[in-house]
Amino acid sequence: xxxxxxxxxxxxxxxxxxxxxxxxxxxxxxxxxxxxxxxxxxxxxxxxxxxxxxxxxxxxxxxxxxxxxxxxxxxxxxxxxxxxxxxxxxxxxxxxxxxxxxxxxxxxxxxx
Amino acid sequence: xxxxxxxxxxxxxxxxxxxxxxxxxxxxxxxxxxxxxxxxxxxxxxxxxxxxxxxxxxxxxxxxxxxxxxxxxxxxxxxxxxxxxxxxxxxxxxxxxxxxxxxxxxxxx
Numbered sequence: 001x002x003x004x005x006x007x008x009x010x011x012x013x014x015x016x017x018x019x020x021x022x023x024x025x026x027x028x029x030x031x032x033x034x035x036x037x038x039x040x041x042x043x044x045x046x047x048x049x050x051x052x053x054x055x056x057x058x059x060x061x062x063x064x065x066x067x068x069x070x071x072x073x074x075x076x077x078x079x080x081x082x083x084x085x086x087x088x089x090x091x092x093x094x095x096x097x098x099x100x101x102x103x104x105x106x107x108x109x110x111x112x
Numbered sequence: 113x114x115x116x117x118x119x120x121x122x123x124x125x126x127x128x129x130x131x132x133x134x135x136x137x138x139x140x141x142x143x144x145x146x147x148x149x150x151x152x153x154x155x156x157x158x159x160x161x162x163x164x165x166x167x168x169x170x171x172x173x174x175x176x177x178x179x180x181x182x183x184x185x186x187x188x189x190x191x192x193x194x195x196x197x198x199x200x201x202x203x204x205x206x207x208x209x210x211x212x213x214x215x216x217x218x219x220x221x
Binding site: 004031033042043045048050055056091093095097099100101102103104105106 | 143145147153154155156157160200207208209211213214
């Protein structure tokens with residue numbers, strides 16, 4: 001049963017600390033998306049990659065957020081330094097080309 | 113840019129049909145999707161329709177696409193308590209999805 005996995009599922013950290021979230025896309029999927037979901041803003045696209053190359057990261061605050069795909073089986077989203085306003089659920093999704101996206105269970109981040 | 117609009121809430125009685133609506137402005141998408149998000153979970157693909165189709169049925173789910181009016185709907189027959197969730201419509205655009213804000217489906221006993 002192929003699925004997207006994300007770690008950690010929950011993260012509580014203090015303001016100013018570095019946070020790294022990881023995603024393993026479905027094997028064979030070549031497109032990976034990072035989303036953030038909050039009550040106020042809903043679902044926001046932060047960045048996405050195709051064949052490991054970043055295609056669009058315009059939704060991401062550049063000064064503190066960075067996204068990478070070190071290899072085809074791992075995508076990372078890093079926040080440094082974290083701030084309370086970064087508290088949200090962060091989702092990774094993968095897709096095969098332009099077709100439907102499959103979401104991971106999310107990482108619930110709380111920054112105090 | 114693309115606008116995709118949904119009502120924020122829909123309340124229906126258990127056993128009735130639910131109809132969740134979505135309107136959009138740009139009609140160049142090839143695929144149109146419905147996703148379901150249960151509390152505390154990720155988004156789950158429910159169904160999709162190809163843009164050259166008017167209707168697609170999958171068990172209790174019926175998707176209707178009116179391209180002239182730029183209107184997409186999801187009908188859930190015999191709504192059950194397990195259908196309580198937020199339902200998102202999404203349209204594909206250049207390898208991305210353009211998302212509606214989601215409709216929270218509330219089931220009344």
